[in-house]
Amino acid sequence: MNKKTSTTLSIAQFLANRKSLFHLLSIYEWWLKRKFPEPTLSQTSYQLTIKTIRELYSHSRPIIWSSLFFPGEFIHAAGAVPFYPEITVGLIAALGFSNIPLELAEKNWFSQDLCSYHRAGIGMSLIKLFPRPDFLFATTSICRSTAGFFQSLSDIWKIPCYLIDVPYQTTFETISYVKKQLSLIASEVQSRLKCRFSWEETLSLSNATVQIIHQIEELRKHQCSSLQPPTKNLDFLPYYFQFLGSPASKLFFDKLLENLPTIEKTNTKLHRLIWLHLKPFYPNNLTALLNEYHFDVVYDEFASIFWEPLEPDNPLESLAKKILSSQNLTVPEKRVNRILNWCEQFQADGVIQFNQWGCRQSQGMNFILKNMLQQKGYPVLLLDGDHIDRKFYSEEQLRTRIEAFYEMLEGK
Amino acid sequence: MNVGYFCTYIPEEIILSCHATPKFLFPDLLSPTQTLPYLPIPFCPFSKAILNDLLSEKNHDLDYLVFGGSCDAAKKLYDIYTSLQPKTPCYYLHIPLIHNEESLKFYRHSLHNLAENLFSFQGISQQNYIENLTKILNHSYQVKKAYSEAFLTGKLSGDFFLKEKKQPPSSWSLRTSSKVPVLLIASHLFVQDLIQLLEEKEFLVFDGSALGMRRYVFPDIEYPSQSDALDSLARWYLLNKVPCPGYDPQKRLDIVQKFINRVNLQGLVYFYPKFCDQALYELSFIKKHLKIPVLPIEHDTSFSSVGQWETRIDAFREVLSNR
Numbered sequence: 107m108n109k110k111t112s113t114t115l116s117i118a119q120f121l122a123n124r125k126s127l128f129h130l131l132s133i134y135e136w137w138l139k140r141k142f143p144e145p146t147l148s149q150t151s152y153q154l155t156i157k158t159i160r161e162l163y164s165h166s167r168p169i170i171w172s173s174l175f176f177p178g179e180f181i182h183a184a185g186a187v188p189f190y191p192e193i194t195v196g197l198i199a200a201l202g203f204s205n206i207p208l209e210l211a212e213k214n215w216f217s218q219d220l221c222s223y224h225r226a227g228i229g230m231s232l233i234k235l236f237p238r239p240d241f242l243f244a245t246t247s248i249c250r251s252t253a254g255f256f257q258s259l260s261d262i263w264k265i266p267c268y269l270i271d272v273p274y275q276t277t278f279e280t281i282s283y284v285k286k287q288l289s290l291i292a293s294e295v296q297s298r299l300k301c302r303f304s305w306e307e308t309l310s311l312s313n314a315t316v317q318i319i320h321q322i323e324e325l326r327k328h329q330c331s332s333l334q335p336p337t338k339n340l341d342f343l344p345y346y347f348q349f350l351g352s353p354a355s356k357l358f359f360d361k362l363l364e365n366l367p368t369i370e371k372t373n374t375k376l377h378r379l380i381w382l383h384l385k386p387f388y389p390n391n392l393t394a395l396l397n398e399y400h401f402d403v404v405y406d407e408f409a410s411i412f413w414e415p416l417e418p419d420n421p422l423e424s425l426a427k428k429i430l431s432s433q434n435l436t437v438p439e440k441r442v443n444r445i446l447n448w449c450e451q452f453q454a455d456g457v458i459q460f461n462q463w464g465c466r467q468s469q470g471m472n473f474i475l476k477n478m479l480q481q482k483g484y485p486v487l488l489l490d491g492d493h494i495d496r497k498f499y500s501e502e503q504l505r506t507r508i509e510a511f512y513e514m515l516e517g518k
Numbered sequence: 519m520n521v522g523y524f525c526t527y528i529p530e531e532i533i534l535s536c537h538a539t540p541k542f543l544f545p546d547l548l549s550p551t552q553t554l555p556y557l558p559i560p561f562c563p564f565s566k567a568i569l570n571d572l573l574s575e576k577n578h579d580l581d582y583l584v585f586g587g588s589c590d591a592a593k594k595l596y597d598i599y600t601s602l603q604p605k606t607p608c609y610y611l612h613i614p615l616i617h618n619e620e621s622l623k624f625y626r627h628s629l630h631n632l633a634e635n636l637f638s639f640q641g642i643s644q645q646n647y648i649e650n651l652t653k654i655l656n657h658s659y660q661v662k663k664a665y666s667e668a669f670l671t672g673k674l675s676g677d678f679f680l681k682e683k684k685q686p687p688s689s690w691s692l693r694t695s696s697k698v699p700v701l702l703i704a705s706h707l708f709v710q711d712l713i714q715l716l717e718e719k720e721f722l723v724f725d726g727s728a729l730g731m732r733r734y735v736f737p738d739i740e741y742p743s744q745s746d747a748l749d750s751l752a753r754w755y756l757l758n759k760v761p762c763p764g765y766d767p768q769k770r771l772d773i774v775q776k777f778i779n780r781v782n783l784q785g786l787v788y789f790y791p792k793f794c795d796q797a798l799y800e801l802s803f804i805k806k807h808l809k810i811p812v813l814p815i816e817h818d819t820s821f822s823s824v825g826q827w828e829t830r831i832d833a834f835r836e837v838l839s840n841r
Contacts, residue, residue: 214802214806215801215802215805215806216798216799216802217798217801219560219793220795220798220799246615249590250588250590250615250764250795250796251795251796253615253764254764254795254796254799254800255799257799258802258803261767269615269616271614271615271616271621273612273624274588274610274612275610275612279624279627283620283624286620287616287620290618290620436593437597438597438601463560464560464795466560466561466589466590466591466594466793466795467590467593467594469558469560469561470557470558470591470593470594470595470597471594471597473555473557473598474597474598474601
C-alpha cells in the first residue's frame with residue numbers, strides 16, 4: 107500500500123467514525139426531496155442510498171449485519187438497520203477500490219482461494235471502514251463458507267455471531283429446526299434491543315413488494331420490455347435482499363415498474379439469456395460485449411423470488427421456510443427445474459453463468475447443470491473469473507468465449 | 519454389508535449395530551483422472567480423491583455409502599456421485615454447525631433416520647439394532663475414553679491411530695525423547711507420509727488429522743448409566759469429539775491450546791488441502807491466536823511437492839531449534 111492510499115485510508119477511517127457528521131446528511135436528504143418532488147428511478151435509488159449511509163454511519167438505530175440469505179424482513183421487523191457486507195463489497199468493487207481490502211485480508215492470512223466477496227468484507231472490517239455491527243447473523247444456506255466469513259467477522263469486531271444452521275433437505279423436522287433457531291435469535295434481539303417485532307407490517311410489505319417484482323417479471327417475459335444494459339438487474343440486489351420488507355424496497359420496485367424500458371424493434375435478432383449466479387462488479391467490459399453480440403438478459407437467478415408468500419400470523423415458521431427455500435438455488439434438481447421453467451417462460455435461447463473463483467457450491471454443480479440443461483436443448487456458457495477481485499479478469503478471454511457462444515447460437 | 523464413509527462425525531457404532539462393516543475411506547496417492555469432467559479445478563482435493571476412488575475399481579466392495587459434513591464440497595460430492603451412480607444406496611447426514619440442545623436433538627434425529635435406513639436395508643428389526651447399539655456403546659466408550667486420555671497426555675504419538683492393529687494400553691507410556699514435539703493438523707490425505715517425513719526430520723509427531731485426533735479423541739466423554747444409547751452417541755460425536763475445522767473454532771483452539779501446554783509442544787504443522795474453505799479460515803484464526811510457531815503447508819491431490827515440503831520442514835526445524 108503506497109503512502110497516498112494509506113493517507114486516504116486514514117482520513118476515511120477518521121470520517122467513518124464521526125457519527126455526528128453523518129447526521130448532517132439529513133439536511134442534504136431534505137434538500138434532495140425538495141429539489142426532486144417526483145424523482146426518477148435513479149434519483150430514487152440515489153436518495154435511498156444517502157438515507158442508508160446516514161442511518162448506518164450515524165448509528166441512529168441498531169445495526170445488524172447479515173449474510174445474503176438471512177431474511178431482511180427479520181431485521182426490519184426488529185426496527186434495526188440491516189447491513190449486508192456481501193452486497194456492499196459489490197459497490198466497493200464498482201467504485202474500483204476492492205483491491206485495498208482484498209490485499210489487507212491476504213496479508214492477514216485470508217487466502218486468495220477464499221471467496222472474494224468474503225475476503226473483501228474481512229478487509230473492510232479490518233480497516234474499520236464498514237459501520238460497526240451490533241449483531242452478526244448468518245445462515246449456512248447455499249454457501250457454507252459464509253459461516254467462516256461471519257466467524258472471522260465476529261473475531262475482528264469482538265461481538266458474537268448468531269449462525270442459522272440450515273440442513274440440505276426441506277422436511278417437517280428441518281423447518282422446525284430452523285424455526286427454533288430463529289426463535290432463539292428473536293428472543294436475544296428482543297431482550298437486548300428492548301423491541302417488539304412488527305411482523306404484520308414488515309411481512310405484508312415484503313409480500314406486496316414481491317407482487318410488484320412478479321409484475322416486472324411478467325413484462326420481461328414479453329419481447330418488448332427489457333432492463334438495460336444486460337445484467338443491470340443485478341445492480342438492484344440490495345432491494346431484493348437488504349431492503350425487502352421495508353418501504354424503500356417497495357418504493358424502488360414501484361418506480362422500476364413505472365419506468366421499465368421498452369425495446370425498440372430493430373432488424374437484429376436479440377438472443378435472450380437467463381443469467382445465473384452474479385457478475386463481475388468492478389469496472390469491466392462484460393455488458394458492452396453482451397450488447398455487441400446482441401445478447402439480452404431476460405432473467406437473473408439471484409434476483410428471483412425463491413420462496414412462497416410470507417405469513418404474517420406465523421412469522422418465524424414462514425421465515426424458516428424462506429431460508430430453507432434457498433435450496434432452490436443449490437440443490438441440483440430444484441435449481442435446474444427452475445432454470446428450465448424460466449427458459450420456457452422467458453423464451454430464452456441460452457444460459458450464462460459467470461463463475462466465481464472461490465465459490466465451491468456453484469462451481470461444484472457445473473457438471474450437473476450443464477449436462478441437464480444441454481440435454482433439454484439449452485446451450486450453456488460457463489465463464490470463469492471473479493466478481494470482486496479484478497486479478498482474475500481477462501477481457502480477451504471473455505470476448506473469445508462470448509463470441510464463440512454467439513456463433514453457436516447463430517448457427518442453431 | 520460394507521458401509522463406506524469418510525466424515526468423522528458419522529458414528530461407526532450405528533453401522534456396526536446394523537450388522538454391517540464400517541469402511542472409513544481415505545484415498546491413497548493418486549492422480550484423480552476420473553474426476554476431471556465432474557469437478558472444477560478450484561475444488562477440494564479430498565473430494566476429488568474420494569470421487570476418483572468411488573468411480574474406480576477400488577471400492578466395488580461397498581454396498582452402501584454415507585456422505586456427511588456440511589461443507590459445500592461434501593454436498594456437491596454427494597450430488598455428483600448420486601447423479602452418476604443413482605443405483606448405489608446412499609445417505610446424506612447433515613452435521614449441525616452449531617452446538618446447542620436444539621442442534622443436538624436434530625443430530626440425534628438424523629442419526630436415528632440413518633439407523634432406520636441401514637437396519638431396514640439389512641432386514642433386521644429395530645429391537646435387534648437397539649440391543650446391539652447398547653452393547654457396542656459400552657465397549658466403544660471404554661476405548662474412546664482410553665484413547666482420549668492417552669493422547670491428550672502425550673502417550674500416543676506417531677502413526678498409532680493409522681495402524682490397523684493398535685498396541686495394547688499396557689505399552690502406552692509418556693515418550694521421553696530428544697525429538698521436537700509438534701502437532702500435525704491435517705485432513706485425510708498423505709497423513710502417513712507426512713508423519714514419516716516429520717519423524718525423519720527428528721520431530722515427535724502427534725497426529726491431529728482426520729485419521730487421528732479428529733476421529734479418535736473425545737475429551738470429556740461420558741456415558742452415564744441408564745442414559746439413552748442414541749442420546750449418548752449424539753452427544754459424543756457432536757459435543758465431545760474434537761471438532762473439525764469450521765466447527766466451533768474457539769472450542770477447537772481451546773482443545774489444541776490445552777494439549778500444547780500439557781505436552782509442551784514446540785510447534786504446529788498445518789497441512790491443509792488447497793481450496794478447503796474450512797481449513798483456510800481456520801489457518802488465519804490459528805495464525806492470529808496460537809502462541810507457538812505454525813508451519814502452513816498446502817497440498818493438492820499429488821505428492822509431487824514433497825521436495826518443497828521437505829525444505830520448509832527443515833527451515834521450521836531450525837526456527838524451533840533456535841527458540
